[in-house]
Amino acid sequence: MPSLEDIYHRLEKNKKRRKEINKMLKDELSHASRYQEIVDEIKTLREEKKGIEQDVRAGNSDIAELEELKVEIETDQELLADQALNMYVKNETVEIKDEYDQTWYPVFKVNFKKSN
Numbered sequence: 001m002p003s004l005e006d007i008y009h010r011l012e013k014n015k016k017r018r019k020e021i022n023k024m025l026k027d028e029l030s031h032a033s034r035y036q037e038i039v040d041e042i043k044t045l046r047e048e049k050k051g052i053e054q055d056v057r058a059g060n061s062d063i064a065e066l067e068e069l070k071v072e073i074e075t076d077q078e079l080l081a082d083q084a085l086n087m088y089v090k091n092e093t094v095e096i097k098d099e100y101d102q103t104w105y106p107v108f109k110v111n112f113k114k115s116n
Contacts, residue, residue, distance in 0.1 A: 008112075094106050
C-alpha cells in the first residue's frame, strides 16, 4: 500500500498536469473569434439576468425570510454533521430515516491543509 506522501505527490503531480492542460485549452480558445463573441454575449446576458433578478427581489417581501432560511439551513447542516460525528466517535449507529422511509448514512471526508 502506498504511503500518504506517495499518494499526495501523485495527486499534486496530476493536479499540476491538469492545470497545464486547462491553461493550454484556454489559450487555444482565446484565439477563436467566435468563442470570444459567445463569451461576450454570455457576459451581457448574465448581467441582464442579474438585473432582472434584483428587480424581482426588490419587489418581493419574502427575501428576508429567504435569508433567514439560508442561515438556518447552514446552521442545521453543521449541527447535523457535528452530531453524526459525535455518534460515530461513540461507536453508535449513525443513520437517518426520512419521510419516505429511506435510510441515509453519513459520508465522512478528510481534507488536509498546510500547518503554517
